[in-house]
Structures are given as C-alpha cells and as structure tokens.
Amino acid sequence: MGNESCFDVVIVGAGFSGLYLVHRLREAGFTARVVDEGSDVGGTWYWNCYPGARVDTKVPAYQFTGTETWADWTWKERFPDRNHIMEYFHHVGKVWDVYPNIQFDSRVTEASWDDVSCHWSISVLNKTSSTSTTLRAQYLVLCTGFASKPYIPPYPDMDKFRGECHHTARWPQSGGVDWKGKRVGIIGTGASGVQATQAMYKEAAQLTVFQRTPNLALPMSNPTMDGEANSALRRDMPDLVKTIRTSHAGFVYNMVPEVTTAVSNDDRLKTYEQLFNSGGLEFWLGNYSDMLLSEEANKLAYDFYHERTAPRIKDPKMAELLLPKTPPHPFGTKRVSLEQDYFEVFNQPHVQLVSLSEENNSIARFVPEGIQTTDGKVYELDLIVLATGFDSVSGGITSIDIKGTGGGGSNIAKKWSGGVYTHLGISAHGFPNMFFTYGPQAPTAFATGPATAELQGDWITTCLRHMRVHGYNKIETNEDAEREWREHVLDVGEQGLFPQAKSWYFGDNIPGKPREALNYMAGMPEYRKRLWNCASEGYSGYTLS
Template sequence: MLRKMGLKVRAYDTASGPGGTWFWNCYPGAKFDSEAYIYQYFFDEDLYKNWTWSCRFPGQPEIERWMNYIADSLDLRQDIQFETTIESAVWQEETGRWRVTTDQGEVIDTQFLITCCGMLSAPMEKVFEGQESFQGRIFHTSRWPRDGVSFEGKRVGVVGIGATGIQVIQTIADKVDHLTVFVRTPQYVLPMKNPDFAGDGAAYKARFDELKETLPNTFTGFEYDFGPSWSELTPEERRARLEEIHADGSLKLWLASFAEMFFDEAVSEEVSEFVREKMRARLQDETLCDLLIPTDYGFGTHRVPLESGYLEVYRRSNVSTVNCRENPIARVVPEGVELTDGTICELDVIVLATGFDAGTGALTRIDIRGRNGDSLKEEWGREIRTTMGLQIHGFPNLFTTAVPLAPSAALCNMTTCLAQQAEWIADCIGYLRSQGKTVIEPTAETEAAWVAHHDETANATLFAKTTSWYLGSNVPGKPRRMLSYTGGVGTYRKKCAEVAAEGYQGFDMQ
C-alpha cells in the first residue's frame, strides 16, 4: 500500500528471515490455535487460494514456509533488511522527522516510523537468580535454537504451563528420560481436534468472500461469534450448547459460547465448572486435579490453550510435578532448580516457557524518544497509554501495531487485527499527504478519551479482576491496565473507521 503511494519503505528485522513470531517460536510442538484458513490475509484472493494448508491447526515449520510464501509472492524481501536490530528512534523537532539508529551503526532519517514488533516478542528470559551458573543448558521457548535440541536421555524441567509450555510438555514427554513440570498457575484447557484437509483445500477456499466479510466484524476476528444469550436458554439447552461447542475441538467455547461469562460471575462459574468436569474426567487423579485445574479464576479470563493429550502426560511414569504455589522456585543452581524449602531438582535441560513483557516490551526495549526528548519507556513505566493502539500523544508520526489499548494486544485473531491496523495507518498517511501536511499526532484530549473508554469497557469485565499477563501482572513494576481493548474487533474497527471518515478529528496535523 505504501509503495503504491510512492513512498520509499524500508523494514528492519532482527531475525535472519521472515515470519515474525513464527520464525522465533520454533520450539517443539509450536502450532496455530487459530484455524489456518482464517489466519490469513484477505486483501488478495490469489494470495489466499494459491497456498494450501495440510490441516486445521498446522505446526510451526509449515507456518514459517507460508510466511516465506507471503514474502515472496508480494516481493517483500527487496524492502526488508534482516539481521538488524533497531536500537533507538529520536524525534527531531527541527526537521519533523525521526532519527533511527541500528546495531549495525546505520542512521536512518525517516518521516514516518511504523512499529510492527509484535505483542508477544519481548521474552521474559532472566527470571531466576543464578541462571548463569547452571551447568546444563537453558532455553527460552521464544529463542529456541534453529537446529533444535536433543532430549534423549536427558532430565528436562519445564517452567511455565501457559499455552506455550503446554505445547512443549505434550510434545517432549515421550522423548526425555525424565520430565519435571514446575506448576504455579493452573490453566483451563480445551482439547484440539486437528483433521487433515482433503485435496487442495477447495472447501475452505470456496469460503473466501464469506470469511473476508465475516472475520473483521466478529468479536475476536475469528469466523465464529457468540450465540444465544445465557438467559434465553434453559439449563438443559445451555448444557447441550456447551457440549456441542466443546466437541468442536477449537477455541469456540472461549470465543463463541456465552458472552455473559465475561461479565457475570455466576455464569462464569457454571461454564468454568463445565470445563473443570471435562478435565477431571481425563486426569483421574485427585492430586493432579488439585494441582492442574483452576478454581480461583474464571474460564476465559486467562488465555485459553488448546492441547493434544496434555493432561494425560501427567500420568506417565517419567513425568513428575512440582507445586510452585506451595514451594516456589528460589533460584537456579549448577545442578538444576532449587526450591524455597531447599530441595534441589537435578536437571540437564531447563525450558523456560515464562512468557513475555506483552504489548509494551518490544517498544520499551528500544530507546524511543518523542517531543522534548521524552522517553516512551519512562512514559509507559508510569502509565500505559495509546490512542486506539495506533498512535501515542507526544510521539508525532509514530504509528504502532500490536500495542496496548487495541484488540491486537491480545484478544484477536492476529492477522485480522494487524491487517486492519496496517490499512488504517496507510490510509492515514495518504490522507495527511493529500492535505499537504507532514506531521500527525493525537491530541492529549483525544488520547485521554480513548483511555477512559478503554478502561470503562475493560472494567466491566471479569478480565479486570483477574491476575494475568493480560494486565501486565507477570512483569514486576509494570503499571496495571488491561492491555487489550475488550469492546470487540468489529466495534474497534467501526470506531477506527469513524475517525478516518471525520478527517482524523482529534489529531493535530501540521
């Protein structure tokens, strides 16, 4: 889009190839949990139909091949500089442009700075005292060696049982000598059904127009949306609907069952108990149930993982667990992991599935300075604020994607939301140029209004009452605010479109 407008565009990536999160997250078991045929770009029908997925939820190697297909089909490599990290970006008041520096010593002078750093791309790698003393090997899942890791004959510990940890655990349990899982926060999980696609994927390709129209307007950018309200159905009908959706083997129970479970604690408890019941039937062990089934927060207020045989892993003879709620990890020692009570778990490999500084971390790890030399890291260290997750007051001509206060910060099928944000940014730049202006920035009042709307929407939900990375709770000292806009993808899209239709009222242009 920017090329067609006659702009000179250059992209920079620390990685050695395209793929973004699908380049970095090549850990064992990494795969989609959005259906492959919706995790797509719909601006080009040929681009969509000329690639065929093997199954409903393909794995990382296939996804990375698809990302390379996208880069090649759109001839993107000519404008991407790989193996280059942006270290700083400073607004130059006298020129109205950004001065950007890289780790290669390059200095880039640019009118517009667009960040596409990802919402889960700043890993929490150094989380325990003594990691450097470990005599074995430590890997964070998002910085996995490209040539893989051998687990044969190894004593392996996995720290973290979120969506990533679950994928690793279920994949490597039968490949290690012994697996120790360090469990702190249990997760509600849903079983994945992952059928192969027949032939050339004609069935889903025939839905191109339908999906192109539907995805941008649902609550989460998926093909499905919430159905009848809880109050409209009898208890028997509710149960039947939960059973039907649970059997779908997707995220549908989370994203398209009953919206009331995000607002009404009684509904939340009933849906949560339904999922607990399903998990208990598979674990068949009271101790494991107490350890692995949540009871102190509602289903869906944390990120919900899909899994394939994950719960059954804990019944294997070569798998043991550590209850880190009762006996937390104190430090890493040369032999392995030391617990608070002094117990040492001897290990050869430690896998850290310890998550990310979500939403903000990718940008605060760059020295970004706006008007008056104000630091974005310091600003967000006091309070996390944006205008629709697209611009930030005090940082002119800085456009952002996958940052806080937009659905793309967490609650969205990412391609749906990122494509919408990219289109909005390109259209905004085009409008600015058509008006003979060179600089755009949201006013303080516009930003304050969006933050207030965001908070009012979030605080009406049970998300705001739950401790999770959705609120930055996993990062010490991070200001507490719901990272993702909870008003829905379709609503957000309409609000962004209204701003554009009104000539970007509330944005200063010079």
Template sequence: MQSAHGSTENYRGGTVPSSTHGQNGGATPQKDFDVIVVGAGFAGLYAVHKYRNIEGLAVLGLDAATDVGGTWYWNRYPGARCDVESYNYSYSFDPELVQDWNWSERFAGQPEILRYLNHVADRYDLRRSYMFEKQVSSGTFDEERNRWVIETKDGDTYTAQFLHSGVGFLSAAKEPAFEGLQDFTGNVYRTSHWPHEGVDFAGRRVAVIGTGSSGIQLIPLVAQEAGALTVFQRTPNYATPLGNGVMDPEFQAQIKANHATLIERSRRTYAGIPYDTAQPSAVAVSDEERVATFEEKWRQGGFRLCFDSFADLAFNPESNELAAEFIRAKIRQRVTDPAVADLLTPRDHPYATKRPPLETNYYETYNRENVELIDLRATPIVRITENGIQAGDVEYEFDDIILATGFDALTGPLLRMNLRGRGGLPLAEHWEQGARTYFGRMINQFPNLVMALGPQSPSALYSIPFAVQDTADWTADLIRHMRENGLETVEPTAEAEDGWDRQTREIASYTLLPQANSWYMGANIPGKPRACLVYLGGGPAYNELIDKATANGYEGFELRAAAPAIP
C-alpha cells in the first residue's frame, strides 16, 4: 500500500508497473546540486523548469513514482477528476503553452491531466533532471557546509544548498486503522494508489469505505459495474453538481484569446479562480433573490455555489445555514428513499467547512437496487474479517474492499520525509504543538527549505498552478539576491513565525471552519494537533503581505553569510 510520497510496494489487487524510463529519468550521476526538488507534479515540474531552464542552476528532481504526474500519477481510480475548470487548472507562465494545449472537457479527468503534465515534461525537457523511483527517507541540514543532505529509501545520498518541497498537500494517504485488514482474502484497493492496469468489478461484491471527494467521484461508476455495492459512510457531505461537459471549441478559443485578462482577473479573487459575482450576504436579499442565486450557481456547477453566490457563507452562520438547507432540499429531491436521503443529509457541520465535494449522479446512485448505504455512526466497523467487514453485529461479505479514507493533509507529506534542521531538530518536534511556518513557505530552524504548498499557506483554497509558480518565482529571486550579496542561508525568525501562526489562527477564528472536524483542521488524523492548517485570508491578501515583506528587505527572514573559516 502507499506510504510516504507513494511507494511502489505491491499489494493485493494490482501493482504499479515498472518505469518506462528506468530509475534515472536523465539526471547525471552528480551528487551535489544548487537545488533539490522533491516531487514531479505541478509544483515540482515548474520548480525544475524555473531553477534550471530560467535561472541556470544545477537541479535534481526526486520522485518515488516511475514517471511524472504527482497526484495524477497515483490517483487513477474510476472518476478521478479535477474540481477546478481545466483552463484554470493549468500553467500560465508560458503563453505559447497556453495556446498550444487544448482541453477536451470543462473539468479534466485524471488521464488528460496526466497527459498534460507529460506534455509539459517533454516540452521543457524536465525528465533530464529527475531521478525516479527515489523516495526520500530523510533530509538533514548540515550546518558546517550549509547543505541539505538528502537520503533516499534505496540508500543513495544527494546534497544541495536549497531543498524545494513540491510534494502535494494531499499526497500522504491516511493509513487505515481497521483491525483485521490483513486477514481479508479478497482484494483491497486504495483510491490514493490505484492499480495502473485498472480493475474490473463486473458482477463482484464491492465495499467502499469513505464518502469524501474521492469516494463521491468513484461510487457512481463502480455502482454501474459491480454486482452489489455497499457504501460505508461515517460523515455525509454537502456534495454539489460538478457540471462537467465537453469543452466548447468557441469557449476555448475565447479563453485563449483573453488569457492574460483572465489570469489578471483570477488573481484578484479569493481562491484564484475567475468567480467575481458573489453578492455580499445571503441574508441581505429577499427569499426569492437568494433562492434564484443558489439555483443559478447550482446549475452552473463547480465551486460557484461556494465561492460565487454570497460572500459571507464562510463566516455568517445564518447565511451558511440557508445555503446548507438549500443543498439538503436538493438531496431529498434526488434520493427516492426518505430514510436513505436522511442518512445522506449533513447536519453536523456548516456548509464548506469541509472541502465541498463536487459530484455527478452521486445521489441518484443510491436509488439503484444494487447499492446499499451503511451508517457507520449507528453501526461502526468492528473489524475487517476474512470474508468482508463486520459493522455492528452484522458481517458483510465482499470480493473487493475500496479504501477512500482520505489523507494526512498538508503536514503529513513533509513529516514523512523525516527532515531535521539546525542542531538536528526533527520537524516533527518543531511541529509537536501544530504546524508553524512563515507564509507557509519557510520554517524557522530549517534554513533554505522552501515549501510550494505548505501548511499555513492559502494553497488548499487557492489556485494550485498560481501557488506553485509564485513560490518558485519568489525563491528564484531570493537565491539570486543571496548570491549577489554573498549570503548562504535564509530562514524565518522565530518572531516572524510566531506572528504568522497567530495571524493564521486569528483569521480562522472569524470563520466557521473550526466547527468541522476536517483535514483543514487536522482533525481527521488521531493525535494530530487541532489547528487550522490553511491561511484563510485569500490569495490577494496573502500575495500582498509576502510582496511587502520581500520589498522591505525580506522582512521577517534572517539571511546569513557563511561563517568565517577557523584558522
């Protein structure tokens, strides 16, 4: 099963194929670099391009997979699809790339996104700098040499002045804690590490555990194929329509013709997506106006109901409840059995305080005769048995079990690299009371470590392509500044880190997010400190703050020259 950054371990039900490129994607046997980039998804690929092709630095990319793709390399389950429109879930750094690539759907599926990332890797010759099937097992900052020493699971060691983490914030799967899982004689699949050869569920008895975003995408398609599907649900979600469809050629041409304006418009919005028609408050309009707005955004699909209906849904309980009840009514309309509809109706958390899943025919799936829903709050899973799952006093028999149980978000991917900073300080110890960063990009006592999608950044609620490009561009400027001024290390001061931590927590306290036990709050992982892991001030405010600190001579950062040699 998948471990940190996606191992290539075999498991029942399928294996990840051998690399078509071998372990060495093109990287030389060189061992020391200017920058080591971990990850070959959106964040890692752009970082390698920026540092090597634009800045001329010596760069090594490392990834546990056999090829590029990041999240989209591992998550190949049926229905895997981006929940942001394709034209906005793509790079904007090269106008020619924008013009040359055509998306086939409004919301691209996993195969098409993976083709896009392969196209990017080919276009900019990025594999030449990568070593694949290289899982980082540890990283230690050597204070004598001011270098990061990176060890991989297979025993290799590499060093670099800078370490750039391009691991996705949802790349460390939550480890299942079901007793007896190893006893099950059927097949166990994980949405986070799906067999590349695919799976045939025709006529089989299938269980799905988990109804988060991955489960909601997967369940309708498995139901069409399986002989019988049983869904084990702990927490119902406010799922709203994706609204996918074939990309209209005229619309795509319009996007390309006005791409620069679209990017500028997107960057002015909270989430970095071009939704800018939200009205101030759901309680400030008439019932008729409010329902009409909700209906329009429901019909348009995507995140429009969440981000483009009313601006106070995230912090006004009354407005949020009006949106929540609108969605609950839609669920009751779409599910024919009132008892099942009731189980699918969320009531224990405000709308969008967990990442709002987007769906296609999800609720209608529960009208099928071959689909059964089990409420784990009423009948929790006792154990996995040899033949299936025991929930409460009942044992259900299955041929296949699918785990869609989520991720150790934001901090998990970084902690699993076993990083140690100054004085051998483990990152796990530094974050023992919760994640602490400066701008979500750097960490006190961990010099020259940059995070593209780190905790306490807006990344989980912001455009990923913008976030990863901005981080690598900012870091490239920082490296150039340091070299021009004879500086070797950079890290936030403890005071700056404390201040950012307070600001992140304070902003969160004004919202409704802390009312939900979500991965935003770290609440889905037993023992994980409960605190908001996302900067909730929005992309424009975040960018203004970091630009101001940078313009003020990297305010809040400590930049040091090399210590003089001891005679």
C-alpha cells in the first residue's frame, strides 16, 4: 500500500482505545491511521471541558498499565480534573509517539466495504477546510467510545432563547463562557450536571437546577497527591496492575465476597462505614456481592447511605426531593456520580431546584427569557447548560453511515434499529474486517476505559497478526455466534436489580431506542476468558477466508 491514503488499519477515535490500539498495531508492524473529530487526543475528555469536569475513577485504575506510561508521570489528585487528564493524554501521546499517526479535526462520515478487494473505503470530512478525502484500509476499528454522541431532547422553540445555551459535551473549547453574576439553568443531574452545579453555583447570581431523577451521589473525597504518594504508587504499580486485570471492573478493589445478610449488623455497619469513608465508588462497586442482586441487601445499603447523607440538606422538603427516603430506583442501578459539596449547594439562597416528572411537571418550551415548564412558570435565565447525556454505547457507531455486505450495502444503524447484535461486543455480522471497542455488548460502562482498551486492543492486534501469519484477508462474525452472544448479554442483564431502573444502561433515555442491556454485566474476568477462548479456538464464531 504505497499510497499515503492506504493503510492496514484505520481507527476512528483518539481516546484511550484509539491511542492504545495504534500503539500496539504499530509495534506489530501494521500501518495505521487514527481519525478524530477533535483537535487533540483525549477522546471524550477533549470534548468534555465544561466547568467542574473531573474523572470519577481513582488513579491508578484510570491510566494505562504499561511501565513507560507511568514511570515518569506524576498525578496531582486522586481524581484528576479534566485539564490534568488531558495532560496525561499528552504524556502518553509523546511516550508512544503516536501524534504522527493521528489526523485531527476530521470526521469519518461514511465507510463502505468492498467485497472484491476486501477493503474499506472511509470518507473523511476535514472540519477546517470543509473538504472530503477517502482513506482505504483492510481493517476498520471504531474506537468511538460510549459517550461520543451528545443527546439534546427536542425541546420546542430552543432557537427563541436569547441567552447562551451549550451541551456539556460540546462546551466551547476556549473556555469563553462567562457565568459569573448571571442567571444559570442546568438541565440534568447526571454526572456532568452534578459537576457543573458544584463548579458554577458560587459565582452565578442565581442557579436553577432542573431535576427529573435524583442523583444518589457518593462523596468523592479528593486529596492531593504529593511526591511521596506518587512514589508509593509507582512502587506498588506491579501489584496493582495484577489487581486491575483480575478485578470485576478494572478497579484496584473487588466486591466483598460475603452476602449482606450473612454477616452481623455490627460487621455490616463497619464495612459500610469503611467503604463510605474511603471516598469514590467503593460503596457502590466494592459493596457486598448481593447489593445489586437482592432488594433486601440493596435497601440496607441505601438506608445507611441516606442516614449519612440527608442531614447535609437543611430543608426537609428539599432533602426529600434530592434524597427521598424511598429511593426512586434500587441504589446503584443508575450510574452513581461522585460529589464534593453537591448537596450543600441546595442550602444556598440563590439556588433553586425544579423537580420535573413526565406526570406532573416538565419542560414545556424555551422562551426568549429562559425556560417555561408545563405548570406555566417561566424561569428567567442568561445561560442554559444542557447536561442531558448521550445516545450512549451504540450511538457513536450508528452516527456513522457504515455500509457492509448486505444487498446494496446494509447500514449498521439499520441493522441495530431493532436491537444490537454483536459477537463478543467487538464485531458484527455483515461487516467484515470491522471491530469496535468500548461499545455495545462489551463490559464498557461497567469497566474502566483503560482496562477495556488494553484487553480489546490486545485481542484485536493478536487477531490481525493471526490473519497476516495465515494469509487470510477477511474475517467476519457468523450470524449464529452473534445471536448467541446477544442472548447471553440480555440474559445476564436481566439478572439482579438493574432492569428496575430506567437508565441509559438500557437505552431508556433515547426515545424510540429499543430497551435492552447495552453492556455486558458479567464482569471483566468472564469477558476476558470468553475473548481469549475464542482466539485459542481459532476464532470460533468467525469465518476466516
């Protein structure tokens, strides 16, 4: 492939998965080009530069495990903010020298498979010049992640609002949004909504938070990390890497093996206290093994959490809106956020909470002055923050017009319109020589990004080396294999308490999206075993030709 527009592999996305994969492929002797719509590395962290944006996974679980990536790196905090995580991405980019392989400010708009030449033709739009070019590659890998397609509900008359309005995932990169002394409205109380609320309330003249579902957020506890802490981290990394690779979600801890009711009340409360005080997601993902399976166990955990958290909210009525005594869904079945002073925000006189529900009150329309709810009240605003989430897990892939082998070129969005079908959450029938990472029917939202990137990246690289060694030029998932994997993913997803909550884990936030388990919930060890079993069996479930 002498032409510079021809590569062995084209990778879409320069986040954790894209950077790791181009690094591994280049080591294996493949030519690769990464295409990213952003102007820098970082993936979702490039785009999410809204006020307060911060990682909610403790280091070192939120970093690569290769010694060269951490031996000379120093963390400033246990939970890095957006700017520091971007500095980490720059560090990795330089250590691996991947910048020459990346094409920035470029969006992949279309990809078509040619069954005669066994190559992908990939249309790329350059955002700066508004010109389109075509890349050719034997393999296409989509590293678009689970949160790359922002979702903005179709509120009526949005164009009539006279102030500024930005989605958190498309915040102006210059940081030129001034909220000081202004009336700010934040729609949404997911992770970005919680973080933006904490960051903006002190300097806003008035802050109005529009809440549909309470966020049962846990305390972050974010100490700085000095030289001694970083030295200790480097010393312990070899052992921590072993834990990361064997834990349920790629963390440096696992769930407590006992079931909640099998221990005494004193021991249970002691464990709760330890997990809660550690800060981070431990009280959620390091709790007793049945906390997300048993309603009784879940209620005991929530009652402890509520007792510890509700007193931080002074007004009893406000406390019931933010932290109801009876949870709106089983605790932990929607994505748990981390907070620093979120609940205290609502003790401030210039902060108000607007409780929304489809039954009683909702956002009716945007008006020139701000937002009008269905009860007729108008909230006057200067700036509206849309913390309204994403078309998660599958949306980044289906937003690209990808045509496979079906009659006239079947489209991936059409294939998945009635439900997602993949084999091992990494490939789909009808789309030969195409893989995707951190996407549907893989652990994804139930695992850390770096751990998933390394596992799937190693598997894809090994697969392509196998193809090259044996002289194959085409690999495609079988229909039976993807049907069996879908059934397995859905079966696992129906176990426990998760189906009781309406969440983006099941696509519930996107109107018309089929309700299904979008993630593989059996854990990283089981997923790792199944991936490598497939490889050891000569790539069972695939046809190689």
